[in-house]
Amino acid sequence: MLREDIIIDIFSGWRSFLRKCLFRVIRVGPIPSHIAVIMDGNRRYAKKKKIDDMTGYDAGALALLHLIIYCMELGVKYVTAYAFSIDNFRRQPEEVQKIMDLTMESVMLLTWISKLRSVRVHFAGKLQLLSAEIQDAAKRLMESTAGYNNFVLTICICYTSSDEILHAVEKSCKEKWDDGIGIMGYDKGNDYEGLIKVVDIEKHMYTAIAPDPDILIRTGGEYRLSNFLVWQSSCCHLSSLGTVWPEFGVFHLVWAVLDFQKNYRYFAKKKIQL
Numbered sequence: 001m002l003r004e005d006i007i008i009d010i011f012s013g014w015r016s017f018l019r020k021c022l023f024r025v026i027r028v029g030p031i032p033s034h035i036a037v038i039m040d041g042n043r044r045y046a047k048k049k050k051i052d053d054m055t056g057y058d059a060g061a062l063a064l065l066h067l068i069i070y071c072m073e074l075g076v077k078y079v080t081a082y083a084f085s086i087d088n089f090r091r092q093p094e095e096v097q098k099i100m101d102l103t104m105e106s107v108m109l110l111t112w113i114s115k116l117r118s119v120r121v122h123f124a125g126k127l128q129l130l131s132a133e134i135q136d137a138a139k140r141l142m143e144s145t146a147g148y149n150n151f152v153l154t155i156c157i158c159y160t161s162s163d164e165i166l167h168a169v170e171k172s173c174k175e176k177w178d179d180g181i182g183i184m185g186y187d188k189g190n191d192y193e194g195l196i197k198v199v200d201i202e203k204h205m206y207t208a209i210a211p212d213p214d215i216l217i218r219t220g221g222e223y224r225l226s227n228f229l230v231w232q233s234s235c236c237h238l239s240s241l242g243t244v245w246p247e248f249g250v251f252h253l254v255w256a257v258l259d260f261q262k263n264y265r266y267f268a269k270k271k272i273q274l
Contacts, residue, residue, distance in 0.1 A: 016073075019250055023074045026254065029261040032214035034078035035071060035253075036236075038228055039064065040220030041244025048244070054098045059246035061106055065113070070253050072117065072151055078210040080154040082228045086126060086163060100134065103157065107137045110153070114141065120148040124206035125159030126167075154210055161230035164206045171204035172196050205231070212236060214267070215260050217252075219245040235270045237263060 039060055046056025064081055071079050083103070089096060110121050123138045130138070176195060202208060212232040218224070221242040225233065239256040241248070260267075 019070065020073055022250075022254065023070075026257060026261075027075060029258075030264045031075045032237075032257065032260055033076065034080065034211055034213045034215075035067075035076050035256075036080040036082075036213040036216045036229055036233075037064075037067065038082045038216070038218040038222075038226060039245040039248075040218055040222055040226075042246060044220065045244040045246040053095060054102070056246060057099060057102050061102060063246050063248045065109075066250075067248065067253065068113075068119070068151075068153060070250055074253075074257070077150075078152045078154070078213075080124075080156060080207060080210060080213065080229070082156045082159065082226070084125075084157045084159070085227065086129070086158055086160045087227070089129070100131065103130075104134050104137060107134065107141055111141050111144070114145045114148065118148045118150050120145045120150075120152045120209075122152065122154045122209050124154050124156045124164075124209075126163055127158060129158040152210055154207055156207070156228070159206065160227040161225075162227055165201070165231055167206065168201045168204040169196070172200040175200070175204075202231075207232065215239055215256055217241065217256050219243055219248055219252075235267060237267060 042056045042060040043053050045059060046053045049056070067081075068079055084099060088099070110119070113119055114121055121141050123142060127135055127138065173196065207229070212234075213229060213236045215237045216225075216229065216233050217239045218226075219241045221240065223238075223240050237256075237260045239259060241252055241256070243252060
């Protein structure tokens, strides 16, 4: 169970002081604006610790809250987390329900954190697949935090990159159609060059609220994107960590950022070319 007193403890104490000293040194170099994470390994963590899967997911949710706080202190403005794939609905119904229960609990805690630290929370994905209760809670949280811009947290739930791209293309075509432009780019004898542009698709992405990630971290020792931010990750630093997600800590983040800084000139050059 996630509790507010745990979060208060993370924000304060000697560990927080040491983190801030460490981050002050790291900020001498370039700091990523946007970090995305694939939180892999919750069930493996539970098996390793000989605990039930739900407790493993609880530990994973706490690790995400730690990451949010670390990124705030470091100066990262955007964090995007892959919480639940559309494909995960194929899992056992009991496990899916447990994850949905944790999602509802996390929405309540994020509501508290957003007020404490002015965090804008955005849920990205095919949200209509969620229960009405979770949809309503998520919508209220997004609306209540829409005016915050110091830090933006995007939770990708009921999400896959292929669904996101399809959604963006459909929205782009509908927008052109509503503007009186035919699907093939011809209307009333006029020739429309380049009917659908990249900018049209990008503005209709579920994750359009944030720029492309600078670092994409995947835990669990895997090297797959798993249908996550495929469009947006064409020019970002990919960091695969052997640790499972609930064991992700401040030094894993520091390693990923230092590795990003080491390769910063290469990525900066690629972004300019794009």
